[in-house]
Amino acid sequence: MERSPHNQCLPAGDIPGVMDRITADFQQAYFVTGIINDSIYAQDCRFADPTVSFTGLDLWKRNLQLLVPFLVEPRIQLLSLKNLGYSKTGAQQLKAEWTLQTCLSLPWRPVISILGSTVYTLSREGNKVVEHVEGWNVTPVQALLAVFTPGHARS
Secondary structure (H helix, E strand, O other): OOOOHHHOOOOOOOHHHHHHHHHHHHHOOHHHHOOOOHHHEEEEEEEEOOOOEEEOHHHHHHHHHHHHHHEEEEEEEEEEEEEEEEOOOOOEEEEEEEEEEEEEOOOOOOEEEEEEEEEEEEOOOOOOEEEEEEEEOOOHHHHHHHHOOOOOOOO
């Protein structure tokens, strides 16, 4: 099976190519659809947010598949994506800033609204994401409380 140009591996050091693919992933709302360009993620990528951390691209996809059915009209918007340069450990890092808004399909229709960021740490070759670490403008406790706070009623 032939891979489309957007799913082919990037040459070492193609940071603009990685950034283009991350931007395309946001355009596909990868956070809420699971549609992600596998070619830029290491299979053993570490995914973390303020509530959980685990390793593995396949596990991230499975976890997201459990969440997606509970999201009602989710919207994610990429606000910015920038190259942070090299970390103290010598790894190239990128940072995306984004917003996420959705309701949950629970009877009380809680509204989730997060301003967040994701730091992508790249492999030494500079063409695979080895860490995907989110930060949010709310604490884990605030995020949990939002799930139990009634939102707007169904029309």
